[in-house]
Amino acid sequence: MRYVIIGAGAVGGTIGVRLSEAGRDVTLAARGAHLAAIREHGLTLGTPDGEHVARLPAVGEPAAGEPPLTPDTVLVLTVKSQDTEAALRSWADLPVLGGGTAAQRLPLLTAQNGVANERAAARLFARVYPVCVWLPATHLEPGRVIASGHPYSGMLHLGTFPHGSDDLAHRISADLTASRLLAPVRDDVMRWKYGKLLRNLGNAVQALFGTPAGLEADGRTGPEEGADGRRAVQADLLAAVRTEGEAVLAAAGIPHTSAEEEAAERGDRVEPVPVAGQRRQGGSTWQSLARDAGSAETDYLNGEIVLLGRMHGVPTPVNGAVQVAMRRAVRERIPAGAFPVAGLTDQPRDVANPTS
Known part of the structure; x- marks a missing residue:
């Protein structure tokens, strides 16, 4: 298979390099400076056991014939959720050798x-x-990805x-599995994804209020927002977003895995x-703010819980x-971890507490 x-970022870059190391045929799709760096120098994957440089074919916006799509091609979608629709539209109608389109013939992960x-994806692709994804990785600079999982780089239920x-x-x-990645096959894979959704509700909290070392110097936090105070806010929010998430999934009748x-399942096989x-600094949403990416996935994580809550009458x-705070952080280009605590509590009453 090819x-x-x-999306050759943190997750996609790790999967691509690991598959290539195991002798699989891999093509990367990337954008901008990251694409240019991969084409010029290859993609560097930093891991606990050293650096690996993979010189792989790399494409930007796909076009008919580039990359050539054969019937044995597997498409692996690893862009952030806010970029999914655009990516699907770009790839769905590309021709496959022998007839038909990518959406008609090729599997999409x-x-x-x-x-x-x-x-x-299922609106366009016949095989989804x-x-x-449990894969602790970081992408902050063009041409380089850090995969900190050990002894396996990640676990990918599918x-x-x-x-x-x-x-x-x-x-x-x-x-x-031949690529230093655990890959259990599960008939109930969406149950695992809903469990991971609950865990990911904390992504934005970490991105907004992560370790505040040195933040007072730039005027974004005052003495009343010291490290201890921000950590307390962070802990309270982490508990609250998950509690709401569990209540919403229960009301919707959606099964999910438990933290236990x-x-x-993961055990000590994927330890950052x-x-x-250097320790891993932050998760995927934190990295979006740190890179000043211009968007974040929060509307598809916390926003998913908000949507389901509205549908099932759960505040x-x-x-x-x-969710609103993260959109402000992106819009105002507030650095990762530097969001003011007061910024979460000064929202209109019907937003911060719609049941009051």
């Missing part, structure tokens, strides 16, 4: 946070394979959408460890407030 990684990508599995899922699993089940003496004031 693999095309659509959705290796992304959130649970909205699969429904969006959800992937629940199956078919909306449920079940098939022979292709097992073949893909075998390729991933996930911990038992320092790479070149979600904390997730809603975090």
Whole structure:
């Protein structure tokens, strides 16, 4: 099989390099300075056991014939959820050798946070394979990705959408397993993705209020917003967004894995460890702010809980407030970890507490 990684950032870059190391045929799709760096120098993957430079074919906006799509091609979608619709439209109608289009003939893996990508993909693609991603990786500079998971780089549960599995899922699993990636096949993969959604509700909290070392110097925080105070706010928010999320999923009748089940599954096989003496600084949403990417995935994480809450009559004031705060952070280009505590509590009353 041939693999095309659509979005060669933290997750996609790690998967692509690991598959290539295992002898699989891999093409990367990227944009801007990252694409230019990959083409000029290759993609560097920093891991606990050293650096790996993969010189792989790399494309930008796809076009007919570039990359050539053969019937044995597997598309792996790893862009952030806010970029899913554009990516799907770009790839869906590309021709496949022998006839038909990518959407008609090729399997599409959705290796992304959130649970909205699969429904969006299934509107266009006939064969959608959800992937629940546990892969601690970082992408902050062009041409370089850090994968801090050890002894395996990550765990990728996969199956078919909306449920079940098939022979292709097992073949893909075998390729991933040969690539320093654990890849269990699960008939209930969406249950795992909803469990991961609950965990990801804390992504924006970390991005907004992460470790505030040195923030007073730039005037964004005052003495009343010291490290201890911000950590307390962060802890309270982490608990609150998950509590709301669990209540919403219960009201909607949506099953999900528990934190205990996930911990038992992962065990000590995907442990984040320092790479070149540096610990991982933050998750995917934190990285979007740190890179000043211009968008964040929060509307598809906390926003998913807000949406389901509205549909099932469950108040979600904390997730809603975090969602609005993150949009402000992106809009005003507030650095990762530097959002003012007061900024979360000074919102209009009907936004911060719609039930009051």
